[in-house]
Amino acid sequence: MAKKSTSRGIVSRDEWAAQVAALTETPGASRPRREPLTAGRIVAAALELVEAEGFDELTMRRIAAALKASPGALYVHVRDKAELDDLMIGELCSRVTLPRPDPARWTEQAIDVCGQLRDQYLRYPGISRAALAAAPHSLHTLRLNEGMLAILLAGGASLRSAAWAADAAFLYVGAYSAVSLRRYPEEDAGEQAATRAEVVERLGMLPPDRFPITVAHAEELTSGEGHARFDFTLGLLFGGLTP
Amino acid sequence: MAKKSTSRGIVSRDEWAAQVAALTETPGASRPRREPLTAGRIVAAALELVEAEGFDELTMRRIAAALKASPGALYVHVRDKAELDDLMIGELCSRVTLPRPDPARWTEQAIDVCGQLRDQYLRYPGISRAALAAAPHSLHTLRLNEGMLAILLAGGASLRSAAWAADAAFLYVGAYSAVSLRRYPEEDAGEQAATRAEVVERLGMLPPDRFPITVAHAEELTSGEGHARFDFTLGLLFGGLTP
């Protein structure tokens, strides 16, 4: 965790965050009085921080620094960090636009809604872990669920199937978004995680008697450009609803 | 400088203090020499702790305390907590027994393997969050993957479908295990989380014009005893593999 040293004249993490935040803070109109702190402003600052640095760099202290406030001030508007996580997830869910259910295109619509949620999660790296740990019954998640149910029911699914499939789909979206960060990171920053070629090479080094399929088909096992796996899985999930 | 004991039969002050302290620690089994620390012992102690207290009570310091060792001593055998998490997940994966693939019962076999993994996860509450964040290419997870591939291929799935479906299934197992902790906690300790009846009541209070399905069918939406949802989802996932 402690990978940065502040001992060499470098500013502290909090101060750095404050400086970075100051860059994007309405340079023209210098208001003498700071805007009051609200839950909305806290959530916005937190999301900005996650977008820039990732979810596990998100810290009450860094949020406060970005808002030029004291850490304790956040607790006037937010019970604790768990509630803040819930609020962030709610915000992301509220950004998903739900289509008017069209029985002719219901599968496409369902996958699209999941894709929107996935893109929101991926925009804020690691945040979907909060979704898996968060309260599943906030108003925004319920709205998403209602929309998905409407789509699946329009497609002819039974109520029970629709409810359970929607649940499974959102669960999968969260898990997929949580792991797709460290899976073949776009080939550019080849240092951090293993690139696909390296993974293939490692798989090929396994003992073929105990890993026959893995060794023989390492290349195909790691396939899946973009979100092909994502679409494939949701296709399976929704494809079985109306036999 | 603490000086050593120079005469035979008399123990040093520190050792004497340790012996005195040992009198009040474990009165029964007084082991003269402690077993050496190993990665295996650390993993075992960590799992014990998670089983008893849950994953987010797991702490390097508490593991060390359980082993009567110093926190720093763990880092001789384990790089950091992330690696320890990986080792724990590997241990759980290694406990899953893989069947000999039977083309006549392949779906059943696949779901059973997932169920075994789920039960391991649920035995150690919260640990599946580590699985979602852990390295997906340890030897034990690869073994599990290989076994699942063999089952799905025996069932007639294409290589690509089998690979992607296995991936999705394990992802779902992790997510399901992560959330099924806080979903209707068995009705006994009715204080902490919301019981199912409470959830149903809350859903019924929503505005029916914006949540028509949720309000009208709150009861059915929360249904699913035991692992019915789990089996349902995996049925969908594997059912679409061989059309």
Place this chain on the structure above:
DNA sequence: TTCTTTATATGAACGGTGTTCATTCGGTGC
């Protein structure tokens, strides 16, 4: 205007975390 009330913000703590590191310890080989 002044006074009072009330909500908000501060800054300093508290107890906890993962991790590092100079030092010490315990055993093995020469």
Place this chain on the structure above:
DNA sequence: GCACCGAATGAACACCGTTCATATAAAGAA
């Protein structure tokens, strides 16, 4: 006997989430 070397210690370090007495600001009442 002694040097050596991995393992263990204990004290730090830089953080974390959270609380709380205190200060500050805004708003209403007089």
